[in-house]
Amino acid sequence: MCNEHGQRLKIRVTIRQRMVKAQVWQVQVGRSLLYLLDTDIIENDVDDQQITAQLYSGDPHKQLAQEILLGVGGVRMLQALGIEPAIYHLNDVHAAFALLELARFELDQMGGTLADVTPYVCDRTLFTTHTPVPTGQVFSLAMMDDYFVDYWPRLGLDRAEFFALGAQSSNPDVFSMTALALQLTRSANAVSKRHGEVSSQLWQNLYAERSEKKAPIGYITNGIHSRSWIAPLLEDLYQDYLGKHWAERLSDPDIWSKIEHIPDERLWQRHQILKARLIAYTRDRVLKARRERKECSDDIKAVERLLDPKVLTLGFARRFSDYKRSDLIFRDLSRLTRIFSNQKRPVQLILAGKARPNDTAGKRIIQRITEWSCHPDLRDRIAFIEDYDMYTAKLMVQGIDLWLNTPRRPLEASGTSGQKVALNGGINFSVLDGWWCEGYKPHLNGWAIGEDAETRDQEVQDTIDAESFYAQLERDIVRLYYDCDRNHIPHGWVKRMKASIRTIAPIFNSDRMVSDYVNQLYIS
Ligand SMILES: *Cc1c(COP(=O)(O)O)cnc(C)c1O
Numbered sequence: 001m002c003n004e005h006g007q008r009l010k011i012r013v014t015i016r017q018r019m020v021k022a023q024v025w026q027v028q029v030g031r032s033l034l035y036l037l038d039t040d041i042i043e044n045d046v047d048d049q050q051i052t053a054q055l056y057s058g059d060p061h062k063q064l065a066q067e068i069l070l071g072v073g074g075v076r077m078l079q080a081l082g083i084e085p086a087i088y089h090l091n092d093v094h095a096a097f098a099l100l101e102l103a104r105f106e107l108d109q110m111g112g113t114l115a116d117v118t119p120y121v122c123d124r125t126l127f128t129t130h131t132p133v134p135t136g137q138v139f140s141l142a143m144m145d146d147y148f149v150d151y152w153p154r155l156g157l158d159r160a161e162f163f164a165l166g167a168q169s170s171n172p173d174v175f176s177m178t179a180l181a182l183q184l185t186r187s188a189n190a191v192s193k194r195h196g197e198v199s200s201q202l203w204q205n206l207y208a209e210r211s212e213k214k215a216p217i218g219y220i221t222n223g224i225h226s227r228s229w230i231a232p233l234l235e236d237l238y239q240d241y242l243g244k245h246w247a248e249r250l251s252d253p254d255i256w257s258k259i260e261h262i263p264d265e266r267l268w269q270r271h272q273i274l275k276a277r278l279i280a281y282t283r284d285r286v287l288k289a290r291r292e293r294k295e296c297s298d299d300i301k302a303v304e305r306l307l308d309p310k311v312l313t314l315g316f317a318r319r320f321s322d323y324k325r326s327d328l329i330f331r332d333l334s335r336l337t338r339i340f341s342n343q344k345r346p347v348q349l350i351l352a353g354k355a356r357p358n359d360t361a362g363k364r365i366i367q368r369i370t371e372w373s374c375h376p377d378l379r380d381r382i383a384f385i386e387d388y389d390m391y392t393a394k395l396m397v398q399g400i401d402l403w404l405n406t407p408r409r410p411l412e413a414s415g416t417s418g419q420k421v422a423l424n425g426g427i428n429f430s431v432l433d434g435w436w437c438e439g440y441k442p443h444l445n446g447w448a449i450g451e452d453a454e455t456r457d458q459e460v461q462d463t464i465d466a467e468s469f470y471a472q473l474e475r476d477i478v479r480l481y482y483d484c485d486r487n488h489i490p491h492g493w494v495k496r497m498k499a500s501i502r503t504i505a506p507i508f509n510s511d512r513m514v515s516d517y518v519n520q521l522y523i524s
Pocket of ligand 1: 317319389390405416418420
């Protein structure tokens with residue numbers, strides 16, 4: 001971005017007693033404008049040039065520098081651009097220092113104390129929380145001292161008053177970004193009903209201590225951008241049966257009830273094409289990976305036998321964080337092998353994912369899964385796609401029969417991949433957490449893994465959930481899938497596919513989500 005004199009627009013932020021400059025990029029994303037801050041410019045110290053180089057470095061100093069740039073720098077950037085937002089909506093805590101900068105600006109203009117300007121800050125700010133863990137994101141007080149010693153006087157605060165803005169009753173030695181965001185915004189929301197309940201409980205203390213009465217943390221459940229995730233092959237079918245304007249009336253349940261008019265054969269045939277495409281792609285990716293690793297010719301040749309489009313296909317793809325329990329279904333390896341290698345009714349699995357760069361536990365899980373999938377009885381039935389990306393995600397959610405999600409409750413704030421699957425006729429088989437607590441309709445649109453209990457010992461819960469997975473897969477799911485008529489159409493399964501689309505698509509989409517934000521939060 002350039003200013004009116006044709007010079008590059010740059011903003012300045014002091015980070016750890018050093019002045020850092022950032023240039024501004026403008027990106028057109030559909031009908032929206034996205035602004036990016038970039039410190040990789042020659043005027044900056046070499047270390048500061050790296051601030052915007054990497055997303056998950058794992059280094060708390062880098063993260064604090066990034067968040068000061070994003071929050072404080074973000075407000076300054078909007079001012080430099082002449083943009084005066086009616087609402088600053090903080091998506092997660094990472095930009096929460098923006099609240100301090102808005103307060104500082106008001107103080108400069110109006111004078112007074114932080115308490116005087118707080119209502120002006122709150123009036124224009126909203127916060128959406130994303131993590132249901134008690135610690136949330138925190139920085140040590142020693143670090144905060146280091147980075148903010150020159151800043152709190154500008155808010156008219158002393159050290160203790162400043163640290164009170166991020167005080168967390170459970171741990172007095174840290175500055176909590178969530179506490180900061182909750183205290184200086186008009187309203188806070190979680191991203192699913194369950195997450196709202198959990199978050200309200202987690203932050204109860206903070207609300208009890210506050211003098212003014214504020215509503216607890218509400219929720220607006222996340223939804224996917226349907227037009228980005230629908231397979232063109234199905235979009236075409238929806239045009240024919242739901243009407244030409246179905247994509248403009250996404251949240252209308254009447255539109256989606258017309259799904260029942262699609263003949264089973266037509267839906268099933270298109271789904272089979274999408275599944276065949278996914279399998280071809282998976283083989284291709286596995287083949288390339290094996291060649292790159294210079295594996296022996298037998299293993300490379302074996303890729304020809306990997307996966308079969310006629311077999312019930314499970315999918316699991318996401319970041320391999322610990323709480324996602326990516327290895328849950330491998331707990332009883334012999335049972336899994338028995339189910340997968342059943343002669344009459346086999347099952348196969350496509351996995352994809354990656355771990356954060358410094359997450360060794362996540363990397364170890366990937367390594368173990370890769371080893372298990374080399375077992376002679378499993379090697380044709382389990383495929384792992386490395387380097388998970390948006391394109392792989394797309395082919396998977398569009399081609400899979402049954403989608404797995406096995407998070408440790410209640411840590412899945414929302415999750416959205418299962419919504420992409422349902423839009424494309426896939427069926428969810430997941431732990432009741434996040435959005436699935438709202439989406440799941442028993443005996444109608446999918447299956448739930450495990451019983452619900454928040455306080456159980458983790459080992460015990462893992463065993464219960466794994467058992468529930470095996471039992472339902474063996475007993476109900478596999479039977480329904482392989483119960484076909486003479487033309488190889490599994491009508492019972494297709495009925496569930498249709499129920500999955502019809503009950504999930506009208507609710508879990510971003511049109512509904514955005515209109516909820518506008519009506520419930522932006523214009524209230
Ligand atoms: C949708 C999506 C996610 C979110 O997946 P969850 O399993 O719901 O957490 C993650 N990564 C990619 C690439 C996605 O498309």
